[in-house]
Amino acid sequence: MAFPSFCGGPWVQKKGKSYFKLSEWWLVFDEHYTSAGLKDPNVTTGVYNTFLYGEYGITNRFTGIVSSALFSRNYMNNLVSGTTGKTIVAGDAVNYLGDTDLGFKYQLSKKDAKVPMALSIVLGLPIGKSAAGDAMNLQTGDGEFNQIIQFDIGKGFTVFKKRQAYYALYGGFNNRSNGFSEEIRFGGEFGIEFFSKKLWVIARVNGIESMKNGATAETVTSTSIFANNSEYISYSVEVNQYFSNKIGLSVGLASALRGEIIAAAPSFSAGIFLDFTK
């Protein structure tokens, strides 16, 4: 059973097949999760990323993956006195490239295995700016080199009168540089198709647990979604609609169930994909 590339899981591309997605992801937040997991206010901050995502089947078992933030905007609002109307702290913004992930997924299981498995290695290249703006508190990247190893397992099945569906689970480890804490990553997703596979609805749960073995505020002053020792468990829903065999739109919404040192607001995404896997 094969699944489109917007589905996660252990499925890889056939040799020479490819999938591309150009999308916008954005997040505007005026609250964040504190170290105690509670919500505290902050100056309204926005992050807008334009991503290019691509997969290419290098062999039938080996797929190359790239996810690059072609454009990233990070801004903070002005702080204005409610008494005098004067600007207390001027807002600021940075527009630059974001970070890029280069990944390779290898299918561990045999072709047509009932429970396919895959192993991935992802290298997070710190191309973005980790400190920008007058106060050096804006970022388009985390400034560190991620090395992620991830194991994926999944299974396709049919429900509701032969409607195709799948579930997938993953677990991974992110080895980080520059004093950032290592991370354990985990998650799962469930997807189901409608209208003869023209419409796919996918629900995901993702989590990151920091090992908190890196630098603390005593040595690191980074902020935003790139702050060290961030943790979260998030849920998301993504809808992918084919308009032809190869072209479609993708929209998504994600929010956190819990978090530490991370934005407390829903993120949104919208994109166009080109599917050359059929």
Place this chain on the structure above:
Amino acid sequence: MKSSFLFPRIVAVFSILLSSFFMSSCIKDDVVDDYVNPEIRITSITDSLAIDSTFQSSALYFNNVGEQVEVEVVWTSSNDSVANITNSGLIKGVGIGTCTIYSKYVNGEVEITDSFLIAVSVKVTVMVVTLEKSGTVATTSSYPVSGSYTLEVQGDDLLLTFNADYSADNSLPGLYIFLANNNSTTAGALEIGLVTVFNGVHSYLIPNTGINDYGFILYFCKPFNVKVGQGIIPPN
């Protein structure tokens, strides 16, 4: 429908979406409730004075956002036969007794006053002026900050010392400490520095600062401009 026909339309729709996203990503205003009660603060005080000797007093005015503003302060004595005071704040001991020295600023119908008691005698062996204050800091957020402190005069400088019971959260990026006269913002505040000690005794030397110049110790997450904790510096 052919994909060659669909693709330009989808790209057009996507472009419109992108444009609207970027328009919504403009910098806007976050309004802060930063009102504080205007205040006159006498910054140079003595509790005693000898007859025929003088003491130069001074006062600062802080407006409704805690900014120091130069204004014309009116000095008065409750009993000129004990001590009198000039318009510039120079007190002179005249006769044995006790009186109150007032510093006053009138802004329209609002009168703002500060005062202190002074005892005049034939001979003063020890003139007590404020050289030390103490208090506690506490969290105003979900990030732990707590502990006691002392603020001491050291010549023209101040020494802010936190005691052994001090602790602060070390997971918050960019935690800074300030002296301020508005406990809602860092506007007009004196930045002492980045917090790098999160437990136990430590101190900060604050140059060219008077012990009565500020009313609050603030802990602010500078990158997010959010107050994390505060301590009130007690008045004289």
